[in-house]
Structure formats: structure tokens, C-alpha cells
Amino acid sequence: MSGQETAKSKDVEDHGALAMRLRERRRELGLTLKAVADAAGLSVGFISQIERGIAVPSLSSLVSVSRVLDVNVGDFLTSQPQPDENQVRTRQANRPVFAVSESTVTYERVSSSFPGHVLRSVIMNEPPGHRSEPIAHEGEEMMFVLDGTITVEIDGERTILGTGDSVHFPSTRVHSSWNHSDKPATILWTGTMDVFCEEPATPFHKDKNQKAE
Numbered sequence: 001m002s003g004q005e006t007a008k009s010k011d012v013e014d015h016g017a018l019a020m021r022l023r024e025r026r027r028e029l030g031l032t033l034k035a036v037a038d039a040a041g042l043s044v045g046f047i048s049q050i051e052r053g054i055a056v057p058s059l060s061s062l063v064s065v066s067r068v069l070d071v072n073v074g075d076f077l078t079s080q081p082q083p084d085e086n087q088v089r090t091r092q093a094n095r096p097v098f099a100v101s102e103s104t105v106t107y108e109r110v111s112s113s114f115p116g117h118v119l120r121s122v123i124m125n126e127p128p129g130h131r132s133e134p135i136a137h138e139g140e141e142m143m144f145v146l147d148g149t150i151t152v153e154i155d156g157e158r159t160i161l162g163t164g165d166s167v168h169f170p171s172t173r174v175h176s177s178w179n180h181s182d183k184p185a186t187i188l189w190t191g192t193m194d195v196f197c198e199e200p201a202t203p204f205h206k207d208k209n210q211k212a213e
Contacts, residue, residue, distance in 0.1 A: 018076050018101050019053035025069045026051070040064035041136040056103050058132045059122070063195050073197050076101055081109040081122075081196060088112050095123075105130055110188070113198060121190040126150070131178040141191030142168040143177070148185030151178045 026036055033051075037044040041064055049055035050065070057065060066073040074080055081096040089112075096109045104127045111121035123146070134153070143152065144166040152159050152167050154175045161167060169175065171193060179185045 016053050018056075019051050021071070021075070022065060022069060023051040025071055029069065031068075036065065036068050039068040042133060046133050055133070056100060058105070058135075059100055059107055059195055060137065060193055061133055061135050062100050063193065063197065064135065064137055066197070081107070082113070109196070111190075113196070118192050119190055120193065120195050121188065122195065124187045124189055126179045126185045126187065128179055128182045128184065132176045134174050134176040136174045137171050137193060139171045139192035140169065141171050141189065141193065142166060144188040144190075146186040146188055148179065148183055148187075149181045150185050150187065151180050153177070 026033075033044050033047050037047045040047070040061070042061060046055060046057075046061075047065070050057055062076060063073050066076070077098045077100060079096065079098045081098045090110050097106055098109070099106045106125045108123040108125070109121075110123055111117075111119060126148075143150075143161070145161045145163050147163055149160065149162045152161055152175070154167070154169055155173045159167065160180075171191065177187075
């Protein structure tokens with residue numbers, strides 16, 4: 001089994017609870033797979049894979065889906081990545097670390113929270129072979145490679161980034177990344193997407209003519 005296949009196998013292990021929760025919530029709201037996919041900026045196929053427990057969403061994708069379904073993304077994280085009140089700095093030893101369910105990808109929150117802030121930032125620790133799903137959403141983001149090598153694809157154009165390289169782009173462009181190497185990669189991600197769900201979400205209103213699948 002290749003490194004990519006091994007990472008994927010570990011990522012989808014024991015995700016039945018997440019899959020069931022999202023599937024049941026979608027049906028409860030009477031939304032189709034396509035309605036959720038379109039609103040979240042993901043493909044119908046990927047939403048279906050999440051619900052069947054054969055794919056694990058990245059943090060940004062889970063946030064997008066959770067907002068559409070009006071559920072708390074924190075329910076699917078291994079811990080709550082909230083900084084202490086009035087905290088303006090982080091120390092490596094005390095930095096909040098979390099993951100989506102039992103995913104092999106871990107995130108370290110490095111941004112703080114205060115009234116009016118628009119930037120969120122995490123350090124992503126990706127195992128060899130990990131590939132994120134293509135997604136498009138509001139805002140902008142930047143990825144800076146702290147260690148390792150990754151492939152970033154934006155609107156179908158692939159770019160290889162090594163240690164010290166970065167990319168900055170509008171999040172409305174379809175984007176994904178892949179640790180194509182046989183070594184872990186560490187990336188600093190900063191963007192305007194509310195990955196910590198600190199702001200009130202605008203409810204998604206379904207088309208009354210749609211029927212849940």
C-alpha cells in the first residue's frame with residue numbers, strides 16, 4: 001500500500017459517527033446532496049463520500065458543510081481550539097492542538113480572538129500522502145510551507161511548494177493541496193474563513209422543491 005493510500009485508510013477509520021451525524025442532519029433539513037455540495041463549495045461526490053464514511057473532510061470543508069447544515073463544527077473536533085480571553089500570543093508547548101474527528105492531520109491554532117478581527121491562522125501538520133479535497137468559498141488565504149514539500153492546485157494549475165515557499169489567492173478559486181512526498185509537511189495557513197466558527201452563521205435556506213436523497 002502506498003503512503004497516500006495508507007494515510008487515506010487511517011483518515012477514514014472510525015468516522016462512522018461523523019458520517020451518520022451529517023447524513024441524518026441533511027435528511028432532517030430535507031436537503032439533497034447537490035444542495036449541500038453547491039452551498040459548501042464542494043463536489044456532490046465528496047459529500048457522498050463523507051456521508052458514507054469513506055472520506056474525511058479538511059477543517060475548511062467541515063466548516064463549510066457544518067454551516068450549511070447548521071451544526072456545531074466543534075462537535076467533530078478532538079478539542080475546542082479556543083484561545084484564552086485576551087490572549088495575544090501563543091507558546092508552542094501550550095498551543096491548542098486539534099483534529100477533525102480522528103484524522104491524521106492535526107491543526108495548531110496560532111491566531112487569537114478579539115472584536116473585529118478578520119484573520120484566522122493555524123499550523124497544519126500533514127502526513128505523507130494526505131490530499132485535501134477541492135473547495136471554493138468566500139474570502140482569501142495564504143499557505144506558507146514551514147517544513148516539507150506540498151503540491152497546491154488552484155483552478156487546475158499545480159504548483160510545488162518547498163520549505164519557505166508560499167501561495168496567496170482568493171478562496172473563491174477552486175483549490176486543494178497534496179503532500180505528495182514520503183515525509184510529513186508543516187504548513188502555516190492564514191485566511192479570512194471563520195474556521196473556528198466564532199461569528200454567527202447565516203442559515204442556509206433550502207429550495208422547497210428539493211427532496212432529500
